Amino acid sequence: MLSPEEVLHEHPFFKGIKDQHLAFLVSVARPLHIEPNHFMFRQGGSADCFLVLYRGDMAIELHVGAKGARIIQTVGPGEVVGWSWMYPPHRWMYDGRALNVVDCLCLDGESVRNHMAEDHEFGFEILRRFGEVIVESLNRTRLQLLDVYGTGD
Amino acid sequence: MALATDPARLTGADPMVPRFMALRDIWDDTDDTFTMELDPGPGGFSFRPGQFNMLYVFGVGEVPISISGDPSVPGLLLHTVRGVGPVTTAMRDLVVGDLIGVRGPFGVPWPVGLASSRDVVFVAGGIGLAPLRPALYHVLNHRADYERVTLLYGVRSPRDLLFEDEVSEWRGRFDMEVGVTVDTADRKWRGSVGVVTKLVPRAPFDPYGTVAFICGPEIMMHFAAEALVKRGVRPGRIHLSMERNMKCGIGLCGHCQFGKDFVCKDGPVFTYESVHPRLDIREV
Numbered sequence: 001m002l003s004p005e006e007v008l009h010e011h012p013f014f015k016g017i018k019d020q021h022l023a024f025l026v027s028v029a030r031p032l033h034i035e036p037n038h039f040m041f042r043q044g045g046s047a048d049c050f051l052v053l054y055r056g057d058m059a060i061e062l063h064v065g066a067k068g069a070r071i072i073q074t075v076g077p078g079e080v081v082g083w084s085w086m087y088p089p090h091r092w093m094y095d096g097r098a099l100n101v102v103d104c105l106c107l108d109g110e111s112v113r114n115h116m117a118e119d120h121e122f123g124f125e126i127l128r129r130f131g132e133v134i135v136e137s138l139n140r141t142r143l144q145l146l147d148v149y150g151t152g153d
Numbered sequence: 154m155a156l157a158t159d160p161a162r163l164t165g166a167d168p169m170v171p172r173f174m175a176l177r178d179i180w181d182d183t184d185d186t187f188t189m190e191l192d193p194g195p196g197g198f199s200f201r202p203g204q205f206n207m208l209y210v211f212g213v214g215e216v217p218i219s220i221s222g223d224p225s226v227p228g229l230l231l232h233t234v235r236g237v238g239p240v241t242t243a244m245r246d247l248v249v250g251d252l253i254g255v256r257g258p259f260g261v262p263w264p265v266g267l268a269s270s271r272d273v274v275f276v277a278g279g280i281g282l283a284p285l286r287p288a289l290y291h292v293l294n295h296r297a298d299y300e301r302v303t304l305l306y307g308v309r310s311p312r313d314l315l316f317e318d319e320v321s322e323w324r325g326r327f328d329m330e331v332g333v334t335v336d337t338a339d340r341k342w343r344g345s346v347g348v349v350t351k352l353v354p355r356a357p358f359d360p361y362g363t364v365a366f367i368c369g370p371e372i373m374m375h376f377a378a379e380a381l382v383k384r385g386v387r388p389g390r391i392h393l394s395m396e397r398n399m400k401c402g403i404g405l406c407g408h409c410q411f412g413k414d415f416v417c418k419d420g421p422v423f424t425y426e427s428v429h430p431r432l433d434i435r436e437v
Contacts, residue, residue: 071338071346143348148370149279149309
């Protein structure tokens with residue numbers, strides 16, 4: 001089993017981050033092991049952390065009334081999940097369900113937020129990295145909205 | 154004399170004159186996509202991966218359709234078609250034995266030779282898997298000539314998966330990597346959800362030596378090519394199949410003009426390096 005330090009050091013999201021920033025992140029990380037079909041978070045629940053995935057895949061789902069749960073996207077190793085910890089009211093917007101065995105790190109949101117406020121260089125690094133993830137996600141969502149494989153009718 | 158037995162018509166010497174071929178079989182692949190198997194006659198029909206034919210439904214019209222079969226089996230001429238307009242809708246109404254006009258093969262093929270001794274990545278979107286399939290067959294038929302082979306395939310939903318059995322078979326091979334993703338799904342789907350570009354960062358290939366072939370909607374190809382470039386693949390080694398309104402198929406009429414090129418004659422396969430500047434110009 002990998003240690004939190006090894007995971008964060010190898011994870012693409014934190015590539016190139018300074019050692020002291022990495023040391024702080026390790027100090028607020030706790031490992032999570034989730035069995036298939038178990039939920040890591042539920043829509044409306046308290047978003048008190050973000051997840052750093054390094055094994056397994058996870059479905060981000062939205063419950064659409066009578067249509068049931070729709071999978072909005074899937075995420076896997078090398079990705080991070082969750083932005084809701086950053087902004088009030090700190091509630092998950094979706095369900096997060098393990099598609100297979102998932103191993104990840106849960107990084108405490110409040111601790112990271114406070115440290116970002118104290119150490120602006122650290123804050124900038126985290127925001128810059130999340131910004132890239134958010135832009136990427138926005139672009140992908142726009143492509144999905146275009147329904148490029150549809151007939152156009 | 155019946156048209157079908159007129160020797161002059163059967164030679165196909167003039168590229169503007171269709172050859173008549175009988176429909177040998179027709180089947181549905183998905184709700185809106187079907188495959189036609191044509192009888193090319195005793196000599197078979199030679200083509201290279203990525204080439205297309207102009208298919209003529211008599212009394213309705215003519216459309217360009219990529220050949221979707223195995224180039225090493227010239228007796229089996231397959232076209233996979235999405236029924237969206239009057240001609241392709243009429244095609245789906247044809248029955249075994251009906252005649253269809255065929256002109257071709259036309260166009261610049263996938264440069265499968267350039268990919269020899271390199272990693273090969275196929276990126277397909279929707280029905281874009283059909284024009285790529287002959288190149289996939291070629292690579293798999295000559296598997297020892299290539300390094301790692303990867304197929305990344307994106308479709309709208311699980312029910313839109315084309316050649317599902319074959320994709321499953323490829324997925325089970327030890328010498329090929331297959332990634333499939335859908336834009337939307339319910340919980341019965343166990344695979345990836347998201348656009349096909351998201352599969353690029355995790356795909357197993359060495360970007361510096363990789364040759365990529367992309368086929369799908371233009372906007373999808375643009376984003377897929379950008380994702381490959383971001384990963385480190387050289388734009389000159391990324392090849393994509395462009396689609397424009399083609400009529401003559403031989404570069405005479407100008408319907409398919411794409412900047413300085415005619416897609417029918419100079420394409421449909423272009424390098425990303427050569428078309429990239431034009432993809433952002435809306436007038437082109």
